[in-house]
Amino acid sequence: MAYIDDLLGNGEEKLFAAHPHWTVLAKRVAGNALLTILLLIIGIVAKVKISNARVGLIVLIVFLALALIFYLQVFIQFLRWRNEHYIITDRRVIQVSGLLGKHTIDSSLNMINDLVLNQTLFGRMLNYGDMEIVTGNDVGADLLEHVADPLAFKRAVLAARDSYTDRISGYRPAPPAIAPVRQEDAASLIAKLADLRDRGAISQAEYDAKRAELLNRI
Numbered sequence: 001m002a003y004i005d006d007l008l009g010n011g012e013e014k015l016f017a018a019h020p021h022w023t024v025l026a027k028r029v030a031g032n033a034l035l036t037i038l039l040l041i042i043g044i045v046a047k048v049k050i051s052n053a054r055v056g057l058i059v060l061i062v063f064l065a066l067a068l069i070f071y072l073q074v075f076i077q078f079l080r081w082r083n084e085h086y087i088i089t090d091r092r093v094i095q096v097s098g099l100l101g102k103h104t105i106d107s108s109l110n111m112i113n114d115l116v117l118n119q120t121l122f123g124r125m126l127n128y129g130d131m132e133i134v135t136g137n138d139v140g141a142d143l144l145e146h147v148a149d150p151l152a153f154k155r156a157v158l159a160a161r162d163s164y165t166d167r168i169s170g171y172r173p174a175p176p177a178i179a180p181v182r183q184e185d186a187a188s189l190i191a192k193l194a195d196l197r198d199r200g201a202i203s204q205a206e207y208d209a210k211r212a213e214l215l216n217r218i
Helices: 002-007 022-049 053-082 121-126 150-169 183-198 204-216
Strands: 014-018 085-089 092-097 103-108 112-118 128-135 141-148
Touching: 002 092, 014 150, 022 053, 022 141, 085 150, 092 141, 103 128, 112 150, 121 128, 128 150, 141 150, 183 204
Parallel strands: none
Antiparallel strands: 014 085, 085 092, 092 103, 112 128, 128 141
């Protein structure tokens, strides 16, 4: 994913990565894969059936060459599928496609207004779906097709968007309130701390720090 690393800005961090579902690849290569197998079978059967060994070998080579062409197309489609990525960073959602030439689409997290997930029955069974990223620009929605594990992807986008919004707005969650300790409870805890100190489980400095903390919470 060196190309994706080159897309990232200074300090930008990848949070989540997904591929189009394997059904996308299966749909693209099904015809060529079937033809590859069919040509191999025809070539082998033809060689067996043709009595002239030399002619049979030539026929087999021809069919093998044709099968190789379709196999190469299957392999190229596989490489294209492997190079399609849906990336969530701490600033944006990036779509990357293309084997040699590259095509990228960015959706800034602070521009994302809504996420629309569409799953067919088979999509729910096989865990994929189409995701629309509705942004605040004039272009409209960005479509991510056949996202694998779309619910996890959606949760990751929403979490990244909320975190980014809090970060740029300067919002910091308030620290959790520390419940006060009753005097008798504090005395009991201090006694236990003293026992731990006397047995060497904690140092004097640790005992003093914890004792002061408990007294402050009374």
